[in-house]
Amino acid sequence: xxxxxxxxxxxxxxxxxxxxxxxxxxxxxxxxxxxxxxxxxxxxxxxxxxxxxxxxxxxxxxxxxxxxxxxxxxxxxxxxxxxxxxxxxxxxxxxxxxxxxxxxxxxxxxxxxxxxxxxxxxxxxxxxxxxxxxxxxxxxxxxxxxxxxxxxxxxxxxxxxxxxxxxxxxxxxxxxxxxxxxxxxxxxxxxxxxxxxxxxxxxxxxxxxxxxxxxxxxxxxxxxxxxxxxxxxxxxxxxxxxxxxxxxxxxxxxxxxxxxxxxxxxxxxxxxxxxxxxxxxxxxxxxxxxxxxxxxxxxxxxxxxxxxxxxxxxxxxxxxxxxxxxxxxxxxxxxxxxxxxxxxxxxxxxxxxxxxxxxxxxxxxxxxxxxxxxxxxxxxxxxxxxxxxxxxxxxxxxxxxxxxxxxxxxxxxxxxxxxxxxxxxxxxxxxxxxxxxxxxxxxxxxxxxxxxxxxxxxxxxxxxxxxxxxxxxxxxxxxxxxxxxxxxxxxxxxxxxxxxxxxxxxxxxxxxxxxxxxxxx
Ligand code: NAD
Numbered sequence: 001x002x003x004x005x006x007x008x009x010x011x012x013x014x015x016x017x018x019x020x021x022x023x024x025x026x027x028x029x030x031x032x033x034x035x036x037x038x039x040x041x042x043x044x045x046x047x048x049x050x051x052x053x054x055x056x057x058x059x060x061x062x063x064x065x066x067x068x069x070x071x072x073x074x075x076x077x078x079x080x081x082x083x084x085x086x087x088x089x090x091x092x093x094x095x096x097x098x099x100x101x102x103x104x105x106x107x108x109x110x111x112x113x114x115x116x117x118x119x120x121x122x123x124x125x126x127x128x129x130x131x132x133x134x135x136x137x138x139x140x141x142x143x144x145x146x147x148x149x150x151x152x153x154x155x156x157x158x159x160x161x162x163x164x165x166x167x168x169x170x171x172x173x174x175x176x177x178x179x180x181x182x183x184x185x186x187x188x189x190x191x192x193x194x195x196x197x198x199x200x201x202x203x204x205x206x207x208x209x210x211x212x213x214x215x216x217x218x219x220x221x222x223x224x225x226x227x228x229x230x231x232x233x234x235x236x237x238x239x240x241x242x243x244x245x246x247x248x249x250x251x252x253x254x255x256x257x258x259x260x261x262x263x264x265x266x267x268x269x270x271x272x273x274x275x276x277x278x279x280x281x282x283x284x285x286x287x288x289x290x291x292x293x294x295x296x297x298x299x300x301x302x303x304x305x306x307x308x309x310x311x312x313x314x315x316x317x318x319x320x321x322x323x324x325x326x327x328x329x330x331x332x333x334x335x336x337x338x339x340x341x342x343x344x345x346x347x348x349x350x351x352x353x354x355x356x357x358x359x360x361x362x363x364x365x366x367x368x369x370x371x372x373x374x375x376x377x378x379x380x381x382x383x384x385x386x387x388x389x390x391x392x393x394x395x396x397x398x399x400x401x402x403x404x405x406x407x408x409x410x411x412x413x414x415x416x417x418x419x420x421x422x423x424x425x426x427x428x429x430x431x432x433x434x435x436x437x438x439x440x441x442x443x444x445x446x447x448x449x450x451x452x453x454x455x456x457x458x459x460x461x462x463x464x465x466x467x468x469x470x471x472x473x474x475x476x477x478x479x480x481x482x483x484x485x486x487x488x489x490x491x492x493x494x495x496x497x498x499x500x501x502x503x504x505x506x507x508x509x510x511x512x513x514x515x516x517x518x519x520x521x
């Protein structure tokens with residue numbers, strides 16, 4: 001693809017206001033800096049297809065500097081205690097709040113996600129910044145009655161330096177919230193954002209620099225090689241990754257090849273089932289399907305999207321009709337146009353990939369009921385694709401099994417409950433699922449039987465802070481957004497105190513006891 005640097009600006013142009021003429025730098029040891037070798041990489045505006053600016057292209061040397069800084073800063077950060085660390089969180093929260101509009105706009109410009117949704121991402125991030133210290137306050141050890149003459153208790157300490165690698169679809173939210181549980185438990189951090197969407201993370205780096213002591217948070221931008229340097233660094237004991245299954249598997253392998261034993265958590269893809277039972281409130285379910293696809297948040301580029309909708313035959317035709325009509329009304333425009341419900345995909349290559357899924361689904365016999373083309377009114381040169389609804393999808397089709405990670409919702413009809421469950425569970429992923437019915441027994445039974453880590457009943461998409469988010473099967477390992485995640489960033493230690501028998505302990509201490517008196521007789 002050929003690209004040209006953007007030259008046209010108007011006073012009202014958000015690119016001119018928030019990007020042009022500005023330097024975006026990494027954060028290492030408290031200093032905002034360029035890459036050690038001066039390398040830069042372009043970042044594109046998916047709404048126009050043009051280069052926005054360049055950002056540092058960090059190398060292994062930058063990762064090494066960042067890890068060394070994090071390692072130096074860690075003991076003092078841990079010693080600060082929970083209250084001291086929570087003060088830094090409060091400072092970060094105020095800075096994010098003061099810069100909400102800019103952060104949301106940077107995400108819209110750089111990722112293509114609609115700006116209204118990105119404002120909501122920043123607000124959600126704020127609630128996490130405020131929420132984590134309280135959750136950490138409740139962390140505790142245990143006293144275990146493991147023997148009759150001993151005291152057995154557990155305590156814990158931070159893992160040390162954590163490497164955090166994030167995906168492109170919620171750039172600010174991932175950079176702002178995913179590091180928090182590691183930080184509040186006394187770890188220090190090196191963050192590597194996705195190369196497609198570095199801008200809001202680099203702006204956040206400036207806020208981290210104001211809110212936290214030097215070296216506690218470090219941000220290094222770059223691609224796969226930069227990520228690999230972090231994964232294989234011997235000092236990084238704990239790795240947390242959000243991204244695709246192939247890269248997740250590679251990270252597990254490369255972590256082992258580093259020669260050091262590491263703890264790796266993976267938040268990977270999904271092929272999530274929305275199950276529609278025949279007694280459903282159809283309007284609510286159609287709205288739930290659209291919301292659950294995250295079309296109006298990130299063009300369906302979400303791990304949690306309900307990309308397979310399994311609809312009972314009694315309501316199937318009406319559901320499909322209403323869904324196609326509702327999806328057809330989604331306004332696809334420049335991401336920073338206030339009227340946009342949906343923006344462009346993150347890159348031209350990704351749009352080509354998504355179109356490929358649509359073409360092959362058509363060849364396999366699925367019917368395209370809405371979308372799949374150039375949206376009316378969207379700029380020709382951006383990476384736009386109107387949201388697509390496919391009906392007549394069969395469980396064995398590629399589009400029903402593989403993660404598209406784009407604006408494609410597949411509808412599958414069913415009659416038999418057991419067959420439906422087999423289809424719902426018959427994929428390699430197990431991240432989210434939802435059940436739509438008025439029958440509470442059936443809802444709970446179905447929720448139990450669905451092989452997924454996060455299940456909604458008559459709801460979709462929403463994350464509830466404090467409840468564990470994560471997947472089964474190839475959707476990952478570990479759970480986030482909850483107390484489970486806090487404990488994943490600390491290493492427990494069991495302490496055993498062998499107590500002497502009461503009489504000899506008292507005698508050694510020079511105390512006269514009833515036992516002494518008896519022995520003296
Ligand atoms: P990706 O796997 O291509 O990249 C993710 C990150 O890994 C990027 O920062 C990338 O630079 C880095 N990376 C690439 N190769 C690497 C290597 N060899 N070593 C270390 N790091 C490397 O994913 P993506 O395209 O950015 O995001 C889409 C995927 O992320 C989808 O599969 C989606 O389902 C998943 N995702 C999952 C969640 C979740 O919470 N489960 C959330 C968002 C996205």
